Amino acid sequence: MTTAADFHQRIIDDAAAAVRGLSVSLGQRLGLYRALADHGPLTPTQLADRTGIHPRYAEEWLHAQLSATYVDRGPDGAYTLPDAHRPVLADPTAATYAAGFFTALKALYATEDLLADAYRTGDGVGWAEHDPALDTGMGSFFEPTYQHRLIPDWLPSLHGTAEKLAAGGTVADVGCGVGHTTLLIAEAFPHATVHGFDYSEEAITLARQLAEDAGLADRVVFDVAGADDYPGTGYDLVTFFNCLHDMGDPLAAAQHVRKSLDADGTWMLVESNVAPDDVTAGTPAARMFMALSAVMCLPVALAQRGPQALGNHSGEQAFRALAAEAGFSRWRRAAETPVNAVYEVRP
Numbered sequence: 556m557t558t559a560a561d562f563h564q565r566i567i568d569d570a571a572a573a574v575r576g577l578s579v580s581l582g583q584r585l586g587l588y589r590a591l592a593d594h595g596p597l598t599p600t601q602l603a604d605r606t607g608i609h610p611r612y613a614e615e616w617l618h619a620q621l622s623a624t625y626v627d628r629g630p631d632g633a634y635t636l637p638d639a640h641r642p643v644l645a646d647p648t649a650a651t652y653a654a655g656f657f658t659a660l661k662a663l664y665a666t667e668d669l670l671a672d673a674y675r676t677g678d679g680v681g682w683a684e685h686d687p688a689l690d691t692g693m694g695s696f697f698e699p700t701y702q703h704r705l706i707p708d709w710l711p712s713l714h715g716t717a718e719k720l721a722a723g724g725t726v727a728d729v730g731c732g733v734g735h736t737t738l739l740i741a742e743a744f745p746h747a748t749v750h751g752f753d754y755s756e757e758a759i760t761l762a763r764q765l766a767e768d769a770g771l772a773d774r775v776v777f778d779v780a781g782a783d784d785y786p787g788t789g790y791d792l793v794t795f796f797n798c799l800h801d802m803g804d805p806l807a808a809a810q811h812v813r814k815s816l817d818a819d820g821t822w823m824l825v826e827s828n829v830a831p832d833d834v835t836a837g838t839p840a841a842r843m844f845m846a847l848s849a850v851m852c853l854p855v856a857l858a859q860r861g862p863q864a865l866g867n868h869s870g871e872q873a874f875r876a877l878a879a880e881a882g883f884s885r886w887r888r889a890a891e892t893p894v895n896a897v898y899e900v901r902p
């Protein structure tokens with residue numbers, strides 16, 4: 556049986572992780588993990604020299620990393636990032652990269668007062684009420700999976716879709732956030748016409764900048780638009796990546812997809828791979844999604860004052876029922892990861 560003393564230690568440990576998230580964000584932002592990966596072992600002074608930070612901060616930051624067992628320390632006092640930790644903390648191109656998420660905490664923790672009011676009144680906290688660090692951090696959370704799965708695995712799992720895009724089809728990426736998925740599709744299918752829509756102006760501004768940086772600005776159009784009123788019809792592919800559950804009227808969004816899609820088109824719905832029963836599963840993905848839903852996904856949906864706020868773990872049956880109500884007749888779980896399920900939804 557767990558004693559109060561045991562549980563107290565567990566909460567202290569959770570509090571430590573919550574605080575440490577800020578040091579991870581700093582490590583990512585200041586290139587500290589990268590320097591350790593590329594040039595370690597490094598003493599605090601050497602880390603400071605390599606990255607341009609103050610040596611006293613280097614020492615304290617390394618202590619935080621060592622106490623968390625993120626880094627090792629040799630008998631000579633030099634620190635190493637273990638090989639297995641590099642693709643998680645130092646390599647943004649790796650499928651397991653996770654250091655980028657923590658910047659979102661800046662945005663989430665800053666909404667505490669708004670959340671306290673919302674919890675009392677039943678109102679929400681809209682996406683735009685958060686610092687743009689939420690766009691960047693959430694973009695980083697999902698990007699490694701998209702990088703490694705979307706083009707080689709997920710799109711080919713959809714019946715005939717990759718072939719249509721290769722020949723020059725049209726795509727609407729709805730709730731596109733900063734546009735990582737939109738840009739991946741545009742890059743992989745140079746003949747396709749690709750639009751990214753999001754109701755957040757901040758997200759669309761960041762997406763346009765990323766398109767510029769990637770040299771894709773002339774091939775992708777990003778516009779501010781809601782999921783239930785984005786322009787265009789006859790799309791071969793409409794994609795929703797991890798966003799339907801954030802919407803206040805997911806049925807209206809599904810109905811708009813049905814209207815905007817070609818009769819032979821596909822709605823690619825990517826959602827969390829967790830269901831209400833997973834509330835006690837104890838997996839990292841379930842814990843992450845449940846935690847996010849209570850302070851981000853549900854409040855974002857409620858802020859839209861729609862008829863239905865799903866939360867991020869409403870599960871396949873809820874999404875499938877929505878799609879059927881919106882007039883879709885075909886539903887298939889086409890691919891999955893521990894974090895995401897990919898559904899192929901067709902008229």
Ligand SMILES: C[S@@+](CC[C@H](N)C(=O)[O-])C[C@H]1O[C@@H](n2cnc3c(N)ncnc32)[C@H](O)[C@@H]1O
Nearest residue numbers: 682730731732753754755781782796798801802
């Ligand atoms: C968790 S983020 C996912 C962003 C992006 N699709 C990704 O996977 O990185 C959810 C996105 O949904 C957008 N969103 C929420 N409600 C929306 C609505 N009603 N219409 C359009 N976008 C919406 C938010 O602005 C946010 O960018």
